[in-house]
Amino acid sequence: MPKASKSKRRSVPVTARSAAGEAVPLPPIHVDGHEKVIINSQHLASLPLVGKLGKSSTETRRRINHFHTLIKEYSKLAALRAKAPALEIDERIELVEREMAQMGGLDWYQKASLLGQCKSRGGxxxxxxxxxxxxxxxxxxxxxxxxxxxxxxxxxxxxxxxxxxxxxxxxxxxxxxxxxxxxxxxxxxxxxxxxxxxxxxxxxxxxxxxxxxxxxxxxxxxxxxxxxxxxxxxxxxxxxxxxxxxxxxxxxxxxxxxxxxxxxxxxxxxxxxxxxxxxxxxxxxxxxxxxxxxxxxSSSATRSTEEDGQFKKKMLHSAPGRNNFSIVI
Missing domain, CATH: 3.40.50.150 (Vaccinia Virus protein VP39)
Structure with a gap:
């Protein structure tokens, strides 16, 4: 059956609700070819907040890494939507938005990272x-x-x-x-x-x-x-x-x-x-x-910070199980 038409989206940052009932924003996403993309979605105040801090450094780090993964996924989807808008991409973006909001957003991420600063977790x-x-x-x-x-x-x-x-x-x-x-x-x-x-x-x-x-x-x-x-x-x-x-x-x-x-x-x-x-x-x-x-x-070196294209994404290690982290200049 055809899906019911969706209500018009409002361009507001995705939020979740903290235990105190305060809105918890998600960060703007930097996407290739765009200055900054603010995550667009309906207000998600009704979503349950499950972004509790981990009981161990391992659990907290696992959740932080997953939050990183979600941000990367959103960045890729936002770039695709900018080039060729499609309902399927919008639906995938909404799923990522909801999961980030459910985790507690940037507020949760920062509190988890701050917890990682205590001496018992590395300083x-x-x-x-x-x-x-x-x-x-x-x-x-x-x-x-x-x-x-x-x-x-x-x-x-x-x-x-x-x-x-x-x-x-x-x-x-x-x-x-x-x-x-x-x-x-x-x-x-x-x-x-x-x-x-x-x-x-x-x-x-x-x-x-x-x-x-x-x-x-x-x-x-x-x-x-x-x-x-x-x-x-x-x-x-x-x-x-x-x-x-x-x-x-x-x-x-x-x-x-x-x-x-x-x-x-x-x-x-x-x-x-x-x-x-x-x-x-x-x-x-x-x-x-x-x-x-x-x-x-260096106070003497000639810097070429505007000469982009020197360091593009280049395969260095092709062994299975590696991640895709890169820095492009």
């Missing part, structure tokens, strides 16, 4: 970075280091170093009053989107002055892998080089599987991408779950 990655900064004698530098913490889950990550580090923490969906709600890829755009520190009223809602001076350190810890589009992942690295001061440091953290179990990326490929952007490797360290990288932006 936050800033504890790896700070000793490296001290080894470089940057704690003795005249004036404070300006550090941009992208995707910040807590404004306390560098609290012990406040005497010599001035942190600007930002995130798409701020969880604390001390974190600015700001899309990293939107920094530098002329239009003011009225982004403010969560829970506060900045004068005129404008925080652009925070990004007028180049940063000494930019932290991209477990945020590049959150974006489903490989091109936008490359855009994040390019944006970092634009916002860094000459000689500034880029701290990049990826899930270990992104470089040890991918068909399209490994340490050698990542280093080549970094060098292409004018970055030299200072440190690399793998743990059981994470890959840490510390790069310095």
């Amino acid at each position: 936050d990655t800033s504890r790896w970075l700070v000793p490296k900064l001290r080894d470089l004698d940057l704690h003795k530098k005249e004036g404070k280091l300006r550090l941009l913490d992208v995707g910040a889950l807590s404004c306390l990550n560098y609290a012990k170093e406040r005497a010599w580090i001035d942190v600007v923490p930002i995130d798409l969906n701020s969880q604390e009053p001390g974190i600015y709600q700001q899309d990293f890829l939107d920094i530098g755009k002329q239009a003011n989107d009225g982004q403010t520190r969560a829970g506060e009223d900045e004068e005129d809602g404008d925080i652009s002055h925070l990004f007028e001076t180049p940063f000494d350190v930019i932290c991209l810890s477990l945020v590049v892998n959150f974006i489903g589009d490989p091109v936008r992942r490359g855009d994040m690295l390019k944006q970092a080089t634009r916002l860094l001061a000459p000689g500034g440091l880029l701290f990049l953290v990826l899930p270990l599987s992104c470089v040890t179990n991918s068909r399209y990326l490994d340490d050698e490929r990542l280093l080549a991408i970094a060098q292409h952007l004018g970055l030299e490797k200072l440190h690399m360290h793998h743990t059981a779950k994470l890959a840490h990288y510390l790069y310095r932006l």
Whole structure:
């Protein structure tokens, strides 16, 4: 039998309901060929919220990985719909939307990630970075280091170093009053989107002055892998080089599987991408779950950040069971 006609969709972010009854937004999706795609769907307030935090680090990580998978799937479907709209694609998108909303959306994802920062579950990655900064004698530098913490889950990550580090923490969906709600890829755009520190009223809602001076350190810890589009992942690295001061440091953290179990990326490929952007490797360290990288932006290298097409998606390892994570420049 023919399906009943669907009611007209409203262009609003997908939401679920938290235990307190508050709307929980899902993130905008960066799709190849589009600046940003907001997930469109009917309000899903009636959906049961099943996005509980896992009782173990293994369970929490499994759910976080599944949320990543859903975002990648949505990104692919949104790109297909942009090229050739079809009812079948819309139905598949709605299924993905509903599952992300049922998990609790970005709010759940961030709370799960924040739980992963506690010492019993590995600690936050800033504890790896700070000793490296001290080894470089940057704690003795005249004036404070300006550090941009992208995707910040807590404004306390560098609290012990406040005497010599001035942190600007930002995130798409701020969880604390001390974190600015700001899309990293939107920094530098002329239009003011009225982004403010969560829970506060900045004068005129404008925080652009925070990004007028180049940063000494930019932290991209477990945020590049959150974006489903490989091109936008490359855009994040390019944006970092634009916002860094000459000689500034880029701290990049990826899930270990992104470089040890991918068909399209490994340490050698990542280093080549970094060098292409004018970055030299200072440190690399793998743990059981994470890959840490510390790069310095060369003050003399000629950077070709606008020469796209240098690093397309290329098969490096064809063994079965590998994932499809990649970074495209």
